[in-house]
Amino acid sequence: MKRYHVTTFGCQMNVHDSERIKGLLESLGLGEAGSADDADFLVFNTCTIREKADDRLVAHLMDARAAKRRDPDKVIVVGGCWSESMKDELFDQFPFVDLAFGPGNIHRLGDYIQAGGEIPRGHFSTFDTFSGELPLKRDRDFQAWMQISTGCNCNCAYCIVPSVRGREHSRHPGGLIREAERLAGDGVRELTLLGQNVNSYGRDLRPAVDTSFAALLRGLDAVHGIDRIRFTSPHPKDMRADVIEAMAECEAVCEQLHLPVQSGSTRILKAMRRTYSRERYLALVERIREAIPDVALTTDIIVGFPGETDADFADTLSLVDEVGYDHAFTFVYSARRGTEAARMPDQVPDEVRGDRIERLVERIQHHATARNAALVGTVQEVLVEGPSRTDPSVLRGRTRGGKALNFTGTALAGALVDVTVTGSTSQTLSGRQAAPVAAA
Ligand code: SF4
Numbered sequence: 001m002k003r004y005h006v007t008t009f010g011c012q013m014n015v016h017d018s019e020r021i022k023g024l025l026e027s028l029g030l031g032e033a034g035s036a037d038d039a040d041f042l043v044f045n046t047c048t049i050r051e052k053a054d055d056r057l058v059a060h061l062m063d064a065r066a067a068k069r070r071d072p073d074k075v076i077v078v079g080g081c082w083s084e085s086m087k088d089e090l091f092d093q094f095p096f097v098d099l100a101f102g103p104g105n106i107h108r109l110g111d112y113i114q115a116g117g118e119i120p121r122g123h124f125s126t127f128d129t130f131s132g133e134l135p136l137k138r139d140r141d142f143q144a145w146m147q148i149s150t151g152c153n154c155n156c157a158y159c160i161v162p163s164v165r166g167r168e169h170s171r172h173p174g175g176l177i178r179e180a181e182r183l184a185g186d187g188v189r190e191l192t193l194l195g196q197n198v199n200s201y202g203r204d205l206r207p208a209v210d211t212s213f214a215a216l217l218r219g220l221d222a223v224h225g226i227d228r229i230r231f232t233s234p235h236p237k238d239m240r241a242d243v244i245e246a247m248a249e250c251e252a253v254c255e256q257l258h259l260p261v262q263s264g265s266t267r268i269l270k271a272m273r274r275t276y277s278r279e280r281y282l283a284l285v286e287r288i289r290e291a292i293p294d295v296a297l298t299t300d301i302i303v304g305f306p307g308e309t310d311a312d313f314a315d316t317l318s319l320v321d322e323v324g325y326d327h328a329f330t331f332v333y334s335a336r337r338g339t340e341a342a343r344m345p346d347q348v349p350d351e352v353r354g355d356r357i358e359r360l361v362e363r364i365q366h367h368a369t370a371r372n373a374a375l376v377g378t379v380q381e382v383l384v385e386g387p388s389r390t391d392p393s394v395l396r397g398r399t400r401g402g403k404a405l406n407f408t409g410t411a412l413a414g415a416l417v418d419v420t421v422t423g424s425t426s427q428t429l430s431g432r433q434a435a436p437v438a439a440a
Contacts, residue, residue, distance in 0.1 A: 001031045005039035009057060010047025012232060013103075013194050014080055016131070016145035018045045021079065021106060023135035028113050041075045042067065043109070046082035048160055049336070057082055065096045075099070075117070079106060084164040085338070087124035097121070103165050104128045104150065127151060127166045132179070142383065142414040144188045148176060148216065149195035154235065156262075157273045157341040158302065158333065161196055170201050173211045177219050184225030187414065190383055191220065193231035199238040214242035221250035227416060228383060228400065229253045233260060233300075237275045239284055248291040255292050256402040259285070260300035264319030265312035268305055271344070278319060285323055296326040296371075296401030303360055304333040304353030306344035313356050317363055324367045326401065327427075332357050365426045372403065372424035379418050379434050380405060386413040399429070409433025 004025045008018040021043055022032060033039035042064050047053045061078070068074045077099045083090065084102035091097060098117065101108045104127035112119050132147030149170040152162045180191060193216075195201060202211040220229055229252045234243075236259055247253050263269050266277040276284075288295060301316060320328070332353045335342035382397035388406045389396065396406050397419075404427070411417045411433060423430040 002040045003033035003038060004030050004041040004043060005033045005036045006043045008045045014045050014047060016147055016194055019137055020131040020134040022137035024110050026137055027135040043077040046080035048082040048085045054082060061094055068096050081164040084124055106131045127169050130171050132171055142188060143190040144183045146191050146193050148193045149201050152196040155273055158339055160336050160339055168200060168204050170205050173216055180220050180223045180226055184223055190228035191226055197235045198231045199234040199243055214246040217246040217250055217253055221252045226252055232258050236281055236284055244288055244291045254400040255294050256296045258298045262302050264316035268308055268312045271307055298327045299325055300329045302331045302333050303356040304348040306341055307346040308348055320363050326371045327368050328364045330357060330360050368426040372429055375421045376424055379420050382417055382419045384411045384413050384415045403429050405429040405431055407431040407433055
């Protein structure tokens with residue numbers, strides 16, 4: 001049996017795509033190797049969101065080249081966003097690569113194997129088929145990723161995604177409901193819906209298919225066995241009233257929302273082409289909290305965007321204080337070749353960016369600590385994932401708010417149990433399994 005090894009870089013969409021790559025390869029009779037050294041097929045599922053990601057990948061490719069020199073039968077395969085971004089020069093720069101494809105062409109790997117390698121080497125277009133329709137090999141027993149759409153119609157000035165994943169394409173809602181039913185049948189209790197811009201789901205299907213993100217949430221909420229639904233990433237501009245209502249009314253949709261803001265300054269949001277102002281974003285947060293009072297809010301923030309002044313950065317800090325996020329992914333702006341922002345004047349000096357990210361992280365930690373401390377003494381429903389990675393004598397799981405919680409108890413992986421929170425840090429909660437409530 002031929003063996004494969006997949007190395008994954010980047011976001012959850014790539015983690016999902018790698019599960020599909022593994023499923024496809026196993027459906028064609030290959031097995032997973034324990035390491036790259038033992039593999040006949042070395043597959044790299046790549047990311048290109050930042051220049052640094054490229055450098056890391058190239059180091060891996062150099063190792064693959066050395067491995068192929070030692071064993072010329074090894075097959076080197078490159079997929080994902082970096083592969084798409086390099087479509088014009090990849091084989092010139094990396095001639096030892098046997099097959100390369102973009103995120104919308106993963107199925108070509110199957111064609112390559114079935115044709116014994118006798119197909120063209122490069123398959124690039126931003127979208128051909130949904131990876132979500134390929135065979136699946138899940139890494140987690142009770143949780144699953146579900147790709148609902150791919151691509152993005154926005155053009156944020158710093159982002160390379162639209163040029164490598166293309167325009168938005170939504171999967172048909174009927175197919176998604178059937179997939180959720182199959183997953184529930186396999187024991188999955190929690191679904192995470194994936195898309196570059198999930199809440200614009202369905203726009204490209206209308207009017208032929210009367211659907212929307214809110215309608216999809218309601219449809220998946222009705223699937224028996226699916227107890228939790230999460231989604232990432234939404235865009236603030238598409239968080240309409242029907243989505244907020246569906247989040248509030250659908251029992252399975254968790255009280256957790258990742259709402260990337262990127263900056264607290266309306267001037268910088270404009271330069272970023274984010275299409276909303278600080279004021280509109282804060283008003284949206286208010287509406288969401290009115291409808292879902294205990295929602296856990298997380299976000300993405302970039303510091304040091306070209307032209308960002310001390311006053312702009314102060315706006316970002318004050319917005320963080322006003323929202324009081326449960327957590328935030330913070331990024332130092334780095335110019336990405338091929339984006340509008342990389343050509344902008346007034347690039348912010350490294351030391352200024354370094355100082356700002358430190359102050360931002362401190363502020364985020366302050367609020368995250370307070371948000372988690374406020375949960376001490378409460379009872380949280382937890383989906384048990386298994387023993388803690390650091391202490392096998394305790395169990396780990398996640399609350400509906402998406403918070404990691406380590407606790408003492410006897411529950412089995414995959415169970416939904418109540419846990420009394422007894423402790424907290426800025427990152428995690430701790431607790432003990434609550435005694436089951438005696439039936440009346
Ligand atoms: S919405 Fe997200 S994926 Fe789309 S261009 Fe903006 S940052 Fe990139």
